[in-house]
Amino acid sequence: MFRYVINRFFHMVISLFVLISATFFLMKAIPGDPFTAEKKIPEQILQRLYAQYNLDKPVFEQYGIYLKNILQGDLGISMKMLNQDVSHIIGQTFSASLKLGVVAIIVAILVGITLGMLAALHHRKLIDNVAMVLAVLGIAVPSFVVASLLQYLLAYHWKIFPVMGFNGPMNYFLPVMALTASPIAVIARLTRSSMLEVLHADYIKTAKAKGLSWGSIVFRHVLRNGIMPVVTYVGPMTANIITGSVVIEQIFGIGGIGKQFVQAINTRDYPIIMGITIFYGVILMVARFLTDVAYVAIDPRIKLTQRKED
Amino acid sequence: MAESNKVIAQLKPEDFRKVGIDEKDAEVIQRESLSAWQDAWQRLRQNKMAMTAMIIMILIVIMAIVAPHLVPYTYDSNDLMSTNKPPSSDHWFGTDDFGRDVFVRTWMGARISLIVGLAAALIDLIIGIIYGGIMGFFGGRIDTVMNKFSEILYSIPYLLVVIMLLVVLEPSLGTIILALTITGWINMSWIVRGEIMQLKNREFILASRSMGAGWKRLLFRHLLPNAMGPIIVTVTLSVPSAIFSEAFLSFLGLGVQAPVASLGSMISDSLTGWMYYPWRMLAPAIVISLTMLSFNIFGDGLRDALDPKLKK
Numbered sequence: 001m002f003r004y005v006i007n008r009f010f011h012m013v014i015s016l017f018v019l020i021s022a023t024f025f026l027m028k029a030i031p032g033d034p035f036t037a038e039k040k041i042p043e044q045i046l047q048r049l050y051a052q053y054n055l056d057k058p059v060f061e062q063y064g065i066y067l068k069n070i071l072q073g074d075l076g077i078s079m080k081m082l083n084q085d086v087s088h089i090i091g092q093t094f095s096a097s098l099k100l101g102v103v104a105i106i107v108a109i110l111v112g113i114t115l116g117m118l119a120a121l122h123h124r125k126l127i128d129n130v131a132m133v134l135a136v137l138g139i140a141v142p143s144f145v146v147a148s149l150l151q152y153l154l155a156y157h158w159k160i161f162p163v164m165g166f167n168g169p170m171n172y173f174l175p176v177m178a179l180t181a182s183p184i185a186v187i188a189r190l191t192r193s194s195m196l197e198v199l200h201a202d203y204i205k206t207a208k209a210k211g212l213s214w215g216s217i218v219f220r221h222v223l224r225n226g227i228m229p230v231v232t233y234v235g236p237m238t239a240n241i242i243t244g245s246v247v248i249e250q251i252f253g254i255g256g257i258g259k260q261f262v263q264a265i266n267t268r269d270y271p272i273i274m275g276i277t278i279f280y281g282v283i284l285m286v287a288r289f290l291t292d293v294a295y296v297a298i299d300p301r302i303k304l305t306q307r308k309e310d
Numbered sequence: 311m312a313e314s315n316k317v318i319a320q321l322k323p324e325d326f327r328k329v330g331i332d333e334k335d336a337e338v339i340q341r342e343s344l345s346a347w348q349d350a351w352q353r354l355r356q357n358k359m360a361m362t363a364m365i366i367m368i369l370i371v372i373m374a375i376v377a378p379h380l381v382p383y384t385y386d387s388n389d390l391m392s393t394n395k396p397p398s399s400d401h402w403f404g405t406d407d408f409g410r411d412v413f414v415r416t417w418m419g420a421r422i423s424l425i426v427g428l429a430a431a432l433i434d435l436i437i438g439i440i441y442g443g444i445m446g447f448f449g450g451r452i453d454t455v456m457n458k459f460s461e462i463l464y465s466i467p468y469l470l471v472v473i474m475l476l477v478v479l480e481p482s483l484g485t486i487i488l489a490l491t492i493t494g495w496i497n498m499s500w501i502v503r504g505e506i507m508q509l510k511n512r513e514f515i516l517a518s519r520s521m522g523a524g525w526k527r528l529l530f531r532h533l534l535p536n537a538m539g540p541i542i543v544t545v546t547l548s549v550p551s552a553i554f555s556e557a558f559l560s561f562l563g564l565g566v567q568a569p570v571a572s573l574g575s576m577i578s579d580s581l582t583g584w585m586y587y588p589w590r591m592l593a594p595a596i597v598i599s600l601t602m603l604s605f606n607i608f609g610d611g612l613r614d615a616l617d618p619k620l621k622k
Contacts, residue, residue, distance in 0.1 A: 011461065011462065015465040018462060019466045019471075022471075029478055136607065140603035140606050142557055142602070144561060144581075145599060148581065148584060148591060148595070149595075152585060152588065246561075265477060265564065268477070273474075277470050281466065284470075
């Protein structure tokens with residue numbers, strides 16, 4: 001177990017290092033520098049600027065400085081927004097994205113598991129069919145189509161929810177629905193198929209034969225074993241919700257990191273693009289690391305086989 | 311009871327006849343012999359959902375090829391006198407903010423999206439088979455090193471890599487496909503590796519090996535054909551995910567550049583005024599959803615048909 005965790009941890013660190021290095025060298029590959037402007041800057045001032053931002057040093061030295069700065073949480077300064085720290089911009093916009101993301105993850109897990117459980121318990125009945133049609137739709141229809149439809153019907157047409165903004169609890173409904181459509185679908189499918197498998201297991205027959213109540217069988221035996229695969233999905237789901245939020249924040253006018261990211265891409269503000277990429281990368285890789293560790297920690301059956309592999 | 315006993319008692323030896331065994335009967339072929347593929351096709355044909363999905367897929371492909379020639383407009387011919395017009399007999403799906411015909415643009419967009427999806431899936435397939443084939447076939451240290459490498463690449467979030475690449479390279483059809491395949495092949499290589507590792511210890515490989523088959527023959531005549539089922543399913547399912555990724559990139563302004571349209575870029579262009587001109591979004595949104603839906607359902611059906619053991 002300990003060896004596995006260490007192994008995964010190194011894995012994560014190497015991947016992060018590759019991502020950070022890739023962003024650095026890709027950005028170096030772009031012609032021009034932050035001070036290339038229509039207005040000609042006098043040569044001497046340019047030299048001073050280069051010296052101040054270490055742009056006069058050889059590339060590998062710049063790379064070293066860049067790595068050191070990142071370790072200290074310094075992601076450089078924006079090219080388009082004067083004197084704005086990238087870390088500062090991320091810090092400012094993070095809270096909105098975090099709130100939305102956390103609510104979305106909780107909703108996705110709760111609704112997804114409930115839906116999958118209902119489908120499995122009513123296998124091949126109406127609820128099952130409806131849930132699975134919803135699941136296929138949730139996977140196949142892109143989140144921005146869901147978002148626009150919801151916005152049109154529920155906000156513009158029927159005026160149940162506000163169209164845009166992020167001020168009160170009512171503002172959460174539409175973005176969360178749009179963000180969670182596909183994770184709910186995946187979780188429901190995972191829960192359903194694994195619960196169907198568990199329902200046929202011998203220990204469920206034993207539990208029934210012992211005369212346990214229906215509730216105790218479903219919640220203590222079926223559900224506990226049946227949601228194992230859902231744990232593995234938490235990492236990919238975080239990725240799904242983060243990338244989804246980039247688009248959803250744009251549609252619903254939420255001032256989070258995603259919106260900042262789109263804006264930076266449109267204005268080609270490279271330090272912000274790099275900074276947010278690295279920030280997203282860290283969150284996603286940590287989420288994946290925790291998922292891997294949690295899965296092994298929760299399921300006692302895995303440990304034995306895993307150790308053989310390592 | 312007593313009745314039947316009476317009947318039995320009345321039977322005489324003459325009432326019995328010797329039937330015997332005709333050994334030829336056991337050899338008679340009752341049913342046409344089917345290859346594994348014909349067998350899978352028969353199973354697939356009984357799956358109504360998958361067949362419907364297949365028909366929709368074929369229709370979308372045909373429309374993407376034929377539809378732009380059905381109307382007297384091209385995807386970039388604008389008419390500033392009739393902008394944002396609702397659907398009519400002139401413009402079946404209405405017009406957009408430049409007065410371009412949405413019908414032509416939707417199907418041209420579908421064409422671009424399908425090209426991106428199919429090309430990305432095909433390139434993933436080729437790289438995945440080569441890389442995964444080497445990993446699975448040779449095993450040992452080669453496998454360990456190559457697998458570690460692909461795992462590290464894979465743990466870098468996919469869309470972030472794609473975005474970074476497209477920010478640096480100028481977005482065009484070619485660079486989008488390149489960016490989508492740069493780490494997209496990894497999943498396929500793992501499928502191929504797993505299949506080959508499983509197959510290479512089977513008796514028929516041992517038999518072929520003992521008859522002196524070289525690695526080329528083993529790999530291309532025996533291992534890959536037997537691993538084809540999961541590979542085809544993965545390809546089918548990776549088409550919609552590439553189409554979705556392209557739509558997502560269009561949303562960030564990193565998709566194909568105007569005036570060329572993809573389904574994703576049309577949806578993202580129509581967002582600004584779509585409460586007033588819903589037709590500009592509805593047509594591409596329905597086509598992209600139908601495409602993804604049909605590929606996904608068909609892929610699932612294919613999986614069930616190719617591997618009946620999986621289905622419960």
